Amino acid sequence: MIKLENVHKYFERQHVLKGIDLNVQKGEVVSILGPSGSGKSTLLRCINFLEEPTRGIVEIGGRRVDAQSAKKADIVSLRNSTGMVFQQYNLFKNFTVLQNVMIGLTSVKRIHKAEAKKQSIEILERVGLADRLDHYPAQLSGGQQQRVGIARALALEPEVLLFDEPTSSLDPELVGEVLATIRKVADEGNTMLIVTHELQFARAISDRVVFMEDGKIVEEGTPEQLFNHPKVERTKQFLSRANRND
Amino acid sequence: MENLLDINFLIDSFPAIISRLPVTIGIAVGSLILSLFIGVATALIKIYRVPVLRVISAIYVSFIRGTPLLVQIYLVFYGIPKIIYYMQIEYGWLQSADVNSIPPEVYALLAFSVNLGAYLSETIRSAIESVDRGQFEASKSIGMTPAQMMLKVIFPQALATAIPNLGNMFISTIKDTSLVFIIGVIDIMGEAKILGSRGLAFFEVYIAVSIVYWILCIAVERLLVKVEKRARRYERGIA
Ligand SMILES: Nc1ncnc2c1ncn2[C@@H]1O[C@H](COP(=O)(O)OP(=O)(O)OP(=O)(O)O)[C@@H](O)[C@H]1O
Ligand SMILES: [Mg+2]
Numbered sequence: 001m002i003k004l005e006n007v008h009k010y011f012e013r014q015h016v017l018k019g020i021d022l023n024v025q026k027g028e029v030v031s032i033l034g035p036s037g038s039g040k041s042t043l044l045r046c047i048n049f050l051e052e053p054t055r056g057i058v059e060i061g062g063r064r065v066d067a068q069s070a071k072k073a074d075i076v077s078l079r080n081s082t083g084m085v086f087q088q089y090n091l092f093k094n095f096t097v098l099q100n101v102m103i104g105l106t107s108v109k110r111i112h113k114a115e116a117k118k119q120s121i122e123i124l125e126r127v128g129l130a131d132r133l134d135h136y137p138a139q140l141s142g143g144q145q146q147r148v149g150i151a152r153a154l155a156l157e158p159e160v161l162l163f164d165e166p167t168s169s170l171d172p173e174l175v176g177e178v179l180a181t182i183r184k185v186a187d188e189g190n191t192m193l194i195v196t197h198e199l200q201f202a203r204a205i206s207d208r209v210v211f212m213e214d215g216k217i218v219e220e221g222t223p224e225q226l227f228n229h230p231k232v233e234r235t236k237q238f239l240s241r242a243n244r245n246d
Numbered sequence: 247m248e249n250l251l252d253i254n255f256l257i258d259s260f261p262a263i264i265s266r267l268p269v270t271i272g273i274a275v276g277s278l279i280l281s282l283f284i285g286v287a288t289a290l291i292k293i294y295r296v297p298v299l300r301v302i303s304a305i306y307v308s309f310i311r312g313t314p315l316l317v318q319i320y321l322v323f324y325g326i327p328k329i330i331y332y333m334q335i336e337y338g339w340l341q342s343a344d345v346n347s348i349p350p351e352v353y354a355l356l357a358f359s360v361n362l363g364a365y366l367s368e369t370i371r372s373a374i375e376s377v378d379r380g381q382f383e384a385s386k387s388i389g390m391t392p393a394q395m396m397l398k399v400i401f402p403q404a405l406a407t408a409i410p411n412l413g414n415m416f417i418s419t420i421k422d423t424s425l426v427f428i429i430g431v432i433d434i435m436g437e438a439k440i441l442g443s444r445g446l447a448f449f450e451v452y453i454a455v456s457i458v459y460w461i462l463c464i465a466v467e468r469l470l471v472k473v474e475k476r477a478r479r480y481e482r483g484i485a
Contacts, residue, residue, distance in 0.1 A: 050383055076389060084387040090380035094402045094480045103398065104388040136480040156388060 001026040001191045002047065002160055007056030007067070009042055009215075016042050017053070018215040024160070024208075029192045031202035034212035035238060040195040043212070044162045047193070048082040049075045061159045080108070083153030087165040089145040091137040097124065097148050098133040104156045123151045127181050143174030147181050154185065161185065163194040199242055203227050211235045256450040259441050263451070263458055269433040270462075273351065274420045277358035278412075282370075284363025286401075289371035303367070310364035315357075315422055322357040323350070323429040354426040362419055366412065373408035374400060406477035413470040417463050424459070434458055 002024040009017035016039045024030050032040050045051040046067075047058055053067040060081045065074040091100050098120055105116035124130050127147040137145050146166055153161055166182060167175045179201050186192055186205055196202050202209055203223040210220040211232070219232045230236045288303040290296075310318065327348070333339040377400050385395035405412075427436035438455035442448040 048387055050386060079387060079389040082387070084384075086380060086384065088378075088380050090378075090384035092381055092384065092399050094399065094406070096480075103390075107394050107398065108389040138481055152384075152388065 001028070001061060002193065003057070003059040004043075004047070005057040005059070007043070007046055007058065008054045009039070009046055009051060010054045016215050017046065017056075020056070020215075020217060022210065022217065024191060024193060026159075026191055027189050028207045029186045029190075029194065029205055030208045030210060031206040032193065032195045032210045032212055033197075033199070033202060033238070034218075038212045039215045040212055041164050044084070044164050044193065044195055047160075047162060048079050048084060050084075080156070081159045083156055083158035083161050085146070085149050085153050085161065085163045085166050087168050089137070089142070089149045089169070091145055091148055091152070093137050096134050096136055097129060097140070100137070100148055101151045101155045104152065109156065120151075120155060123154050124148075126154070126184070127151045128177075141174060142170045143177045146170065146178045150178075150181055150185065154190075159191060161190050161192045163192065163196070165195055165197065167196070167198060197242075199227075199239070211238065213238075251453070252445075252447050252450050255445055255447045256454050259438070259445075259447075259451050259454045260458070262441055263434050263437050263455055266432060266434045266437040267458070267462070269351065269431065270420065270423050270435075273354050273358060273423050273426060273431070273433065274416065276355050277362055277419060278416050280355070280359035281362035281366050284359065285366030285370040288363065288367040289374055290396075292367070292371055293374060307364045307367050310361055315361055316425055316428070318361055319354070319357040319425060319429060322360070323353045326353065326356070350426070350430040353429055354423070354431050358419060358423065361422075362415060365415055369408050369411045369415070370404065373404035373411075376407050377403045402477075406474070406481075409470065409474040409477055413467070413474075416470075417466055420463060420466065421459060424455075 002022065004020050004022040007017055007020040008015070020043055022030075032043065034040050042051055046053040046056075047060070049058075049070070052070070055067050058065045058067065058078065060078055063074070063077050063081070065078060092103065095103065098117065101120040101123055102113075102116045105111045105119060106113055109116075111119070121130060121133065124133065127150055129144060129147055129151065132140065132144065137148070140148070146169075150166075163182065167178050170178060175198070179198065182192075182194070183205055194202070194206070206223050208220060209223050209226045211218050211226065211230075211234075213234050219226065219230065219235045226235065227239065230239060288307065291299045291303045327345040330340055330343055330345050334341060334343070381399055381403075382395065385399050390398075423433060424435040426433050427439060432440070434455055438451040442451040445451075
């Protein structure tokens with residue numbers, strides 16, 4: 001479903017992604033772990049070209065995009081086949097919950113308003129927010145806002161969902177409801193790439209876990225392999241340090 | 247006994263002055279609308295660092311801020327007809343325009359739009375930049391075009407933020423329109439001048455006209471408070 005080949009990203013002189021190769025199958029849930037600054041967010045953002053990779057190939061659902069010759073239509077296509085959930089939710093503050101979810105359907109997919117509304121309400125029911133349709137983001141808790149963020153990403157039925165630390169801005173008592181929603185979305189068979197610091201969650205939800213360090217994928221494997229029998233020294237250190245902090 | 251004021255004359259002058267309110271309001275509102283387009287365009291040029299246009303718009307803003315409004319009004323009033331005439335003679339352009347039939351209100355509208363646009367530019371730019379980056383990114387991530395993003399997400403929020411500043415500038419503009427009589431527009435000020443010289447009662451008519459400006463500005467301020475409340479309703483914690 002997703003295929004990254006030798007993806008590099010430079011910010012000015014700084015080499016942030018140093019040749020990433022990654023394959024994600026349809027329906028697979030892959031978590032990306034790694035220390036702060038290792039390039040996890042940048043990797044996710046290169047997939048939908050919120051950051052343009054300096055070079056390399058991004059392929060989603062069969063459409064191959066070479067970063068060095070990417071056209072507008074390629075970027076549109078990548079954005080249409082991905083949905084993103086942000087650490088800071090990034091809801092449209094001037095829109096209600098319902099409008100936040102509908103906007104993609106009406107203005108990007110050009111679906112008729114009544115139909116878009118119906119679909120949006122169904123999605124909001126799935127994330128448990130059907131009773132908050134007319135609230136503005138400012139009237140919601142962080143957990144509720146993030147569930148709207150998930151609903152907004154789901155609305156366009158993307159082939160791939162990208163989550164960038166979806167629970168890192170939340171008060172601890174709100175983390176659970178968002179994780180439960182993400183798990184539900186995973187159980188529905190969605191293809192997902194999740195950057196997270198919630199190790200237990202990553203372990204429980206993922207088909208595969210990727211460990212990044214300094215712009216490279218250092219190790220990857222099933223949660224069982226990576227958490228119980230890490231091969232690489234850096235992964236061991238990271239996991240033991242993270243576990244101590246838990 | 248000598249009267250300080252001819253009260254009757256003062257009161258009698260109101261209907262005529264008020265009958266010119268549409269001119270004053272028309273120029274103020276019309277130039278507000280036009281200047282919003284100029285302000286948004288120059289703000290976007292600056293934000294997106296558009297080559298060439300960026301320099302032109304910087305010079306424009308600096309020129310307007312650095313020269314008196316009165317001079318700008320004269321420049322438009324005397325300059326535009328000359329330019330049109332020149333183009334007709336030299337290039338055969340704009341043949342259908344009859345320079346002499348352009349009413350002075352049009353020049354006033356142009357001058358005020360160009361003036362206000364330069365002042366709005368900076369306010370609008372900072373209002374657009376005050377919308378957090380995350381919402382720009384979210385719009386892109388769901389595949390909205392830049393135009394959709396700006397019109398539906400960014401501008402409404404930027405406008406809400408900018409309303410207090412826009413409002414102050416609009417009120418200044420209302421008061422500045424009192425200059426337009428110099429190019430022959432008969433607004434409320436122009437009317438006051440005419441009445442004053444007819445009855446040789448300038449003090450009276452200027453008191454009358456100042457009261458009209460004052461009430462107008464108070465009304466606009468009230469209206470702005472309502473508009474702002476409405477525009478920012480999404481920021482508050484109630485539905
Ligand atoms: N827009 C940018 N401009 C310049 N440098 C950037 C930019 N975005 C990220 N970086 C740099 O790239 C490196 C990787 O950042 P990135 O945000 O991808 O890390 P991360 O693994 O997501 O970290 P965290 O766990 O803290 O979110 C960092 O050194 C960061 O400073
Ligand atoms: Mg990050």
